Amino acid sequence: MSGWLVELWSIPAALGFAVLFNVPPRTLWLSCALALAGHGLRFGLVHAGSDIVLGTLVAALLIGFCAEWWSRRARQAAPVYAVCAAIPMVPGTYMYKAVQALLQLASVTEASQAQQHLVDAGYNIVKAAMILLALAIGIAAPALLWPKKGH
Incomplete structure (x- = not known):
């Protein structure tokens, strides 16, 4: 499947978590749109040569600032939009690889194999x-940096 088509899977992921978290129905479309925009931006940055951590930070900042801006217009809390949009960027693959490397330690017979599994687990x-x-900073930064009117 083409790389950009994979990015479309961020929409049902965000929608699923939004429904699970009881997000108001009128905000579902924006959570999905922010998920697609953030995931697409990260995909573009990574494929342009950026590191996935920097790409995630920039994408999370986009999600955070858009959510903050829209929340002020709609008089909703920004996390209603931002959290569900950022969930598709949670690093499940790295977490899975780390656990797999740790589980492989049980079947190790030589110290050199154990060392490699520990290095792999630590890296992931x-x-x-x-x-x-990066996700936490990107979502929280706009609320901290963008002053509220009247405060």
């Missing part, structure tokens, strides 16, 4: 944590 855990941190 750190990468997943950095992506999660």
Whole structure:
């Protein structure tokens, strides 16, 4: 399947989590649109040569600022839009690889094999944590940096 077609799967993922989190029905379309925009931006940045962590941060900032702007227009809380839109960018692949590497330690017979599995697990855990941190910063930064009127 073509790379950009895979990005369309961010829409049902965001929609599923929005329904699961009881997001008001009138906000569902924007959560899906933000998910597609953020995931598409990250895809574009990564394929242009950027690191996935930086791509995730920029995409999360886009989602965060758009959610903050729209929340002020619609008089809703910004996380209603932003959290469900960012969930498709959670680094499940890196988390899975880290757990797989740790589970493979049970069948190791030589120390050199164990060392490689630990290195693989550590790399994937750190990468997943950095992506999660980028998502958290990107979603929270607009609310912190964009002053509210009257405060």
